[in-house]
Amino acid sequence: MVENLLYVRCMYYLDDYWSKAYGENYIKPRLIVYTDSIDLSVDGRDKKITSTCYLGGIVFINTSQMNQIVGTSAAARVYVMAHEVGHHIQNLLTDLDMVKQRQSKMIKKGDTVGANRLSIRCELQADYYAGTFCRYLNKISKDSDIENISPDGIVDIIAATNNIGDDVLLGGNYSAEVSDHGTAEQRKRWFWHGYNDDNFSRQSIYDLRDDQL
Template sequence: MKWEGDRQSDNVDDRRGAGGGGGGFGGFGGKSVGIGTIVIALIGSVFFGIDPSVILGGGEGTVPTQAQQAPRATPANDRETQFVKTTLAYTEDVWGQVFAAQGSQYQPTILTLFEGAVPTACGTGRSATGPFYCPADRRVYIDLGFFRLMQQRFKVEGEFAQAYVIAHEVGHHVQNLLGISDQVHNAQQRASEKQGNALSVRLELQADCFAGLWANRTNQREQFIEAGDVEGAMAAATAIGDDALQRQSQGQVVPDSFTHGSSAQRVRWFQRGLESGKVEDCNTFDAKQL
């Protein structure tokens, strides 16, 4: 992946070494992204046909949180940090362009780097959770140790695979701006556990498709994809499929408990976004087959 020398985002909040953990929010609330009869609501989003003012209004107001007010550590500027800042800048450029084409303005997320634990508006986030997005404060949270885990545990190499992870989480931010995440959560409150899990899968697969869309459009602008990069991202999608993780952790696969999608599904929707580059092709909620 060729990224050196490109623009770096100013929207990275480096809290490593700032003493995370605690924070008074209780356990992680499970509302970091979340859907039943979502199809109608989804079609109501701006890209599937509603007034752009839905996005301009920005959904729920941002609530000041301890995560936003905590003291900052001295930001690092090593290669890994520069890579994260550049990848986030790529997402800002792509989604800024997509939103502008609909007469709207993209509101970038803040990407928070942390170690161990961090207070968020969704509760205390922990490294063991993996990278996540909190709709309540509109932030992506990543412990960069996850990238080393990808290499050591899942044998997934390459910066493009890491960029896919970031782009997936930013995809959840886009869903939040569109109001999709709230519709998902509301529908899950009325659904059975099995139905709620199935809706979560569709939300996650759409974020995978959005990550593919990001790669498509960024490559058109920057020609940043190199030989082996796409294969690395596919390997990452395969490694973190629910079936692969369940097989590895418990020796059996329970499809009804899937919340992110199978390896094949994750690969398929990432590929779809990568090949198309169109938001309308990422409508997982209207898909008869995932």
């Protein structure tokens, strides 16, 4: 399928970008593209994957879910995939372990709001990483077989960040206390932070106050 080819090509350039930006210790993630759901065994336990997500070194792309979130936009698909690979970079940097450990302590103390706010930082950081990759993609497009992200493509990406903002997804049930992925405005802002930055390691999102996100 043409759509599947897009993900394979995107992963090639994601690996190319991160192998240079991260350095020699970069480890490539696996890519699994599927429709509806997929069953697998994780740590000896059966698990059903039903979404586009990152888990233990594997980027899962649910094509049916992608169609619902971003429609036919190739640029928006690239953004979502780059976001999931952003979680892989967090894994390599041990940020995911740090977040899980801090969240566990917070939850034991009954601080679910604090745990959610850590989760928001994790998601916004992945959006930031996606932005840095999209900047790179446009930079190399003249010398590669992949198209640059046009102004219309950027519009599609911003629309995607809006569609997956907690305030949009939760609607009338949204509140800052239950948000764990960030608002549409925050997700758009952090994508732009990445797109306008040429050094992914500059932002230390875990040191920021909530009102700075």
